Amino acid sequence: MPESKLNVAIVGGGMVGLAFAIALRKLGPDVTFSIYEGATELSEVGAGITVQRRAWQTLSAIGLEEELLNLAGCREQKSVGYVYRKSDQPEGIHLKTIQTSEPGYTFHRGELQKAMIRHLASTHTIHTRKRLVSYMPLEEGVELHFHDGSTARCDILVGADGVRSAVRSAMYTKLADAALAAGDEDSAKVLKSHILPVFSGNVIYRTLIRKDILPEEAAQHPAFNRDEVMIYAGRNRHLVAYPISQGRVLNLAMVFTAPGKEGSVYEGAWTSSVSKEELVGRYSGWEPDVEEIMKHVSDKILKWVVNVATMLPTYSDGLVTLMGDAAHAMTPHQGAGAGVGFEDAHILAHFLAHPGVTKDTAAVALQVYDAVRRPASQNVATLSRMSGRNLHFNLSAGCADLTEEQSASGEAISPDQLKEVGDAIGKLTEWMFATTVAEDREVAMQKLEVALANAAR
Ligand SMILES: Cc1cc2nc3c(=O)[nH]c(=O)nc-3n(C[C@H](O)[C@H](O)[C@H](O)COP(=O)(O)OP(=O)(O)OC[C@H]3O[C@@H](n4cnc5c(N)ncnc54)[C@H](O)[C@@H]3O)c2cc1C
Incomplete structure (x- = not known):
């Protein structure tokens, strides 16, 4: 067992926290980690989840492909198409089909999460009933404070604790307090507005x-x-x-x-x-x-x-950072929230596994993680919101005052407007197909290299 160069605390054992832990174990044998989960056991709502092209790329990269193909019940890779219809009228109209030849699947959430836990459990304990209430930056590392009165220490704290994130709340409370202490009331007010979803x-x-x-x-x-x-x-x-x-x-x-x-x-x-x-x-x-x-x-x-989540001005502060819904909980209209969180996990695990990232340079790595992942994930959140408006015929210029009854008549929206809605579905999801996760990771790693070189000067 190589000596640990970094000790990471992952708060939150949801799908994104688990994906991050699996990636760390695979990529960084000299990075140790603990998962702190507030619930008594890990569970997911009994509902479905779509794993689309980019999300599949990240899950394959951490070695889950075989297990998930078994779960999907198909030995060969297959893709799932998305068929959109205008249906609020007696005779529906096809709006758009989005089809790719690349793999995509649908899963039961609980089954997907169990597969992830199985993958991890052989070597790692997940500390359940450990609800984080706050943290304290130390001269070296971070101290975690839990609801049961216990504490723990780490070199890096990663908040993967969902939309009501305690890590985000503590981070933005600290940032607001610092702004107040510096006499900047306006900034403090803005920072406070990011505490709650x-x-x-x-x-x-x-x-x-x-x-x-x-x-x-x-x-x-x-x-x-x-x-x-x-x-x-x-x-x-x-x-x-x-x-x-x-x-x-x-x-x-x-x-x-x-x-x-x-x-x-x-x-x-x-x-x-x-x-x-x-x-x-x-x-x-x-x-x-x-x-x-x-x-x-x-x-x-x-x-x-x-x-x-609101559009946070940063995901990282010192040795603390956010990922998944804690950072960018979004509307589900592109079925992408978890997938975007898997991408956060993918990038941060690669960063922490980099030989140049040590206790001394960890804060630099978290700044680059913020610079790379924040614009990308917030862009998806914006597009997802617009997708919802588009699906409700609320985006197209001529439809602002349309009533439900008019829409149901099937005559109030012209064929040109319907085409506009169909085209917008395609445009709003172009990001999914523009690059691969591996290509984006290459660019991110180059940015990390530059930042590490600058820090060493
Ligand atoms: C209706 C709907 C449909 C969706 N469909 C899709 C889809 O098809 N595809 C897709 O990619 N995404 C989808 N999403 C989004 C997706 O569900 C989320 O983005 C994803 O589950 C977030 O995972 P997470 O691990 O970041 O957070 P969570 O799943 O919320 O996990 C957070 C974990 O942290 C724990 N925790 C919370 N607070 C603390 C604390 N203080 N201390 C310790 N532990 C704590 C919680 O108990 C939980 O286990 C959908 C969302 C909705 C609402």
């Missing part, structure tokens, strides 16, 4: 439908096609449907715009169980494929108020 303006209802309990005709529904994710769009709402668990279960996300509240701090509960009653009628008059799905929705529905 804000409401995205979207509410999502998530549920699963088991195929084996459906009547034969319903089980033939196109949404069970394992090669496609169906996105049924309409004014102010859409529905995403795709099969998971090797086609045995249909994952549904019913997405609604809640007008006027975007950007405010959401005071109520973020999640709650609701019955089908809350959704009855909200898709009536939609194209038959949607009405058919809605007939089979059970009473086990999770209402999810989508909150997002």
Whole structure:
């Protein structure tokens, strides 16, 4: 076992924290790490997740490919296409299909997370019931403070603790306090505004439908096609449907715009169980494929108020940094949030494994990580928000005052406007196909080399 050059604390054992730990173990045998998870055990919501091209590249790079192909139930690599339709009218209209020949999959979240834990568990313990409340920068390293009164020390603290991140909260409280101490009240106010997440303006209802309990005709529904994710769009709402668990279960996300509240701090509960009653009628008059799905929705529905991170001015402060939802929790309209977090994990693990990154240069590496990952991830967050507006026919210039009834008539949006919406779907997702994760990593590594050379002067 090589001597440890860096001791990393990962706060949060969600999918992004786990991906980072697996990458560190693979790339940096001289980097030790501990995972501190606040919950009593690691678990994910019982819902689906899409792993698209770039996310797959990062998961393959950390050695999960075989395990995940088994989980997907296909030995050969396959791609998943995304089919978008205007569906809030009796006869739906095809808007766009996004298809790539590169691998992409859909998974049950719990199954994906378990595969990651299995991959890691043979050599590493995850410390559960360790809820971080704050941290203290030391002369050398960082001291972590937990809810149970215990403390721990590390050389680098990585906050992978999700949208309500305690690491982000502590970081921005410290930055604001420092600005106040320097007499800069305006900056302190701005910094404080980044402590809490804000409401995205979207509410999502998530549920699963088991195929084996459906009547034969319903089980033939196109949404069970394992090669496609169906996105049924309409004014102010859409529905995403795709099969998971090797086609045995249909994952549904019913997405609604809640007008006027975007950007405010959401005071109520973020999640709650609701019955089908809350959704009855909200898709009536939609194209038959949607009405058919809605007939089979059970009473086990999770209402999810989508909150997002603000556009942080930095992810790193000294020896502390953020990744995943802690840094850039975003709307799910591109199915990309976890994937972008996997990319953070990929880049930071490569940085920390670099021989030039030691205790003395760790803060430099975290600055370059911020410079590389912040613009990239915040760009996706912006595009994802725009995708949601586009899917609700809220982006196109001529549609601002469109009512749901007008949209449902099927006549209020012209063919040119529909084409505009379809083209925008393509444009907003171009980033997914523009480069590879490996190409971006090369550029990032060059930036790290330059920064390390400058620091050594
Ligand atoms: C409806 C919906 C659909 C989505 N679909 C997709 C998709 O198809 N594809 C995709 O890529 N992304 C998708 N996303 C986004 C994706 O779910 C998130 O980006 C991803 O789960 C974030 O992972 P994370 O590990 O950063 O955070 P989390 O999953 O939130 O994990 C954070 C972990 O930190 C722990 N924790 C929290 N606070 C503390 C503390 N103080 N101390 C210690 N531990 C703590 C938590 O218990 C948790 O285990 C979707 C999101 C939603 C809402």
